[in-house]
Amino acid sequence: MAAITQTKRTMARPNQSSARDAVPLSREQLVDFLNEDLAREYQAIISYVVYSQVLKGAQYMAIAEELENHAKEELAHALVIAKQIDYLGGKPTVTPKPVKTSEDPEEMLRFDLDNEKETVRNYRDRVRQCEALGEHAMAEHIRQILVNEQDHEIDLAAALGRSVAEAISSLKTMIPPTPHG
Numbered sequence: 001m002a003a004i005t006q007t008k009r010t011m012a013r014p015n016q017s018s019a020r021d022a023v024p025l026s027r028e029q030l031v032d033f034l035n036e037d038l039a040r041e042y043q044a045i046i047s048y049v050v051y052s053q054v055l056k057g058a059q060y061m062a063i064a065e066e067l068e069n070h071a072k073e074e075l076a077h078a079l080v081i082a083k084q085i086d087y088l089g090g091k092p093t094v095t096p097k098p099v100k101t102s103e104d105p106e107e108m109l110r111f112d113l114d115n116e117k118e119t120v121r122n123y124r125d126r127v128r129q130c131e132a133l134g135e136h137a138m139a140e141h142i143r144q145i146l147v148n149e150q151d152h153e154i155d156l157a158a159a160l161g162r163s164v165a166e167a168i169s170s171l172k173t174m175i176p177p178t179p180h181g
């Protein structure tokens with residue numbers, strides 16, 4: 001039998017292949033990850049509240065309105081994530097990730113786009129981790145948030161004039177499918 005060289009503390013950080021290869025994490029580790037997600041949601045709420053009000057110029061009017069909607073959606077996500085943390089017996093964090101600011105509207109939007117990409121990456125992992133722990137309802141909640149975050153990413157890519165088709169094609173394979181059974 002081949003020697004198993006898996007390290008004990010390896011986090012479940014699934015790469016492209018499959019969640020089946022991932023080392024299952026504990027519920028405590030999931031709480032820690034969810035608290036990171038919650039801190040990112042707070043960061044998103046703050047940046048969208050601020051950016052939606054300070055973005056000036058006719059060309060940004062529609063996107064400023066869109067960012068206001070994002071702020072509300074991020075709050076809804078924060079509530080869902082905090083609920084999952086509480087359900088797992090954890091304590092929801094009260095500290096956001098740092099929020100970057102800029103005088104340059106395009107740079108602001110780029111910060112948002114980068115954050116959304118990071119968020120999408122993390123929630124993809126979280127869905128798989130929840131499934132691995134048998135927390136299928138939680139995985140479903142996060143999958144729904146993920147769909148929403150991907151819309152945010154597309155909105156921002158469009159606002160920055162990047163090809164929406166490009167953004168969509170890079171996102172296409174991003175939502176882990178609902179497993180059968």
Ligand SMILES: [Fe+2]
Nearest residue numbers: 041044074077
């Ligand atoms: Fe969010």
Ligand SMILES: [Fe+2]
Nearest residue numbers: 044116149152
């Ligand atoms: Fe978002």
